[in-house]
Amino acid sequence: MSYRTPEELHKAAAALLAGIEEKRAQGPIRNKDRIAIPQQEMPSQDPLERRGNMQEVTFGYSEEQALVEAERCLQCKNAPCIAGCPVTIDIPRFIKAIAERDFEGSISVIKEASLLPAICGRVCPQENQCQENCTVGKSLKDPFKSVSVGRLERYVADLDRATGGRSAPHVKPATGKRVAVIGSGPASITAAADLRKEGHAVTVFEAFHRPGGVMLYGIPEFRLPKQIVDEEIETLRQMGVEIRTNFLVGRTRKLADLLNEDGFDAVFIGTGAGLPRFMHIPGENLIGVFAANEYLTRSNLMRAYDSDHADTPIIQPRRVAVLGGGNVAMDAARTAIRLGAEEVNVVYRRTRKEMPARAEEVDHAEEEGVHFHFLESPVRILGDENDRVTGIECLSYQLGEPDESGRRRPVPIPGSEHPLAVDTVIVSIGNDSNPLLMKTTPELEVTKWGNIITDDDGRTSMPGVFAGGDIVLGSATVILAMGQGRKAAAAINTMLAGGAGGPGTEPTEQ
CATH class of the missing domain: 1.10.1060.10 (Alpha-helical ferredoxin)
Structure with missing residues (x-):
């Protein structure tokens, strides 16, 4: 077009x-x-x-x-x-x-x-x-x-x-109940708002120095201006929600302490999935290999792109390979273009049809000059005598039968190895949950991937504790996280009102 x-x-x-x-x-x-x-x-x-x-x-x-x-x-x-x-x-x-x-x-x-x-x-x-x-x-x-x-x-x-129509939602009279919300991404914002509207005192605990979660550190300014996120956070403050930053639950305070010592009647966990996955191929420890999370956090939250006003260090690459085909991969590739890279390549082992990224984001990346290498995947990252990236060796694929995701499975073509010269590799193949909270809270049941197990209303195995968003789903979308935050808030409101769905209900694995 x-x-x-x-x-x-x-x-x-x-x-x-x-x-x-x-x-x-x-x-x-x-x-x-x-x-x-x-x-x-x-x-x-x-x-x-x-x-x-x-x-x-x-x-x-x-x-x-x-x-x-x-x-x-x-x-x-x-x-x-x-x-x-x-x-x-x-x-x-x-x-x-x-x-x-x-x-x-x-x-x-x-x-x-x-x-x-x-x-x-x-x-x-x-x-x-x-x-x-x-x-x-x-x-x-x-x-x-x-x-x-x-x-x-x-x-x-x-x-x-x-037109200045951003009035805060109506808050009911105080109930005397207190709820802790861990994290400040979309699931947490939604849960905090719905809980506060019912009259409960709500405190949001955020590990970073600014609230907003993935909307702030993950999604680039060119897709989502940070002023908009700040305005939504300000709406929570206008409602009377307390927001405490630089507070890492599991380290600053344990989850059990919030319930047993700090007087909270319920807890909602919306900490997202911020632990990057790697491919575990030779060369991933070379200088010039980054997780997309780190790369985007430096640029977005720490404003490394604005070198006139921020001293955040960030790589200045010439030729980049982004590994993956999701929205985060598109964000990383398009950020690299804006940070001055001469060439940006997205390497994805299926075809464009199977890419999980939004079609609009892929279109925008192509318009901006990003090169796509479909049906390819790296088998090793190449480096020089100084342990700096010099390229990647890719294997070509063809599509076979559909796998459990419904997408056709990529099948490697033997002997199809070929090099791609780059000096920077950004890995964007998904995220897992940060294990800190789970390691310090053994009462929480989790899947083998570290995601918290809940029932349909967000109840966890720990009485009075609910969860939602990426910490339950794995990497998902803003609106799906919001939906989970809304369901969990409704269940918490019912519990605090003395209705059905109180703490201790056994969850079922999703």
Whole structure:
């Protein structure tokens, strides 16, 4: 798709909107006509310009684009899109409000279920969730042509922010109960908000010096401006949630101490999965090999990209290989481009079709000059006499039968080894949970991968302790983590009110 400027997109949308309004004047718009309305493209920076800056890539819809896109919604009575939303936003109702130009009403509908609309509208994989079930996409036989739920959510959320509509949710009278929330990522933010709304005193414990979790240290500025995350955290503070940073549960205080000595009535664990995995191939200990987590944390949380205002050291590579095919791999590759790398290669052992990364992120990476090496995987990392990376040796693959994930299994081709010259390798093949909390809390049952075992409502094996997000799921998405935080908060609220679901319920492994 050739690049079109925001001005071109806005002009085209205005013409479409005029045609829609003219047709409406003649009578109700039929579903057939709605399906024929073209999906509105997201305005963005020119790829040649954005690869040299950290500013947000996309600009968001204009009002005309939002109105046109909202007209594509069929207002299905069975609302299949809602079933695909982990926090069950009433999607048809908020889109209908946009079509009626009731933008304040639209964001109010979203806020009934989500505290993070500006974030979810930017980073959630709607094409695999709400938009996957969209009747419009199914009619066009293309889920990527569904109604753009996420872009519409972002539009009204940004409009709400711009017009000062960020009032904190109502908090009920104090219950006298206290809840500790460990971590400050999306699951924890959602749980903290829902618990505080019920009147409980909530304290969030964050290991880093700034709250926000993976939204702050993992997702780059060009995808999610940190000001937006800070604003969501500020909403929690306005609600009366206490946030304590530089507090590592398991080291500063043990989990059991929070319950037995510090007077908390319940604990929610939302610490995420931040322990990087490596491939365990020769050469991974060479100078120039990094975990994507470390690389992105240096750039995002510690602002290494802003060398005029930060002294955080970070590698200045010329030729980079990023190993993996998920969103984190795309973030690392696109960050490397912005930090001045002359060449960035993504090496992935399946094809583009099987990549877990969002299609939009892969498209953006390609537009920015990232090279993709599909059906390849490194078998060793090469170095020189000074133990510095000089390249990787890759093996070629072909796809075999599907594995347990449903994707076709990569099968190595014997004798297909070949070199790729690079001076930096960024490993992005997933994360495990940090073992510190589990090692200092033997009462918590975990899987063999270190993820906490819970029941469907987030109850763990430890009385009064609940968990959700990546610490339970492994690496997941912002919205899935939020859904788990919401379920756990509901169960905690029931427990603290003296209802069913109290502590001690045996969890079932997920």
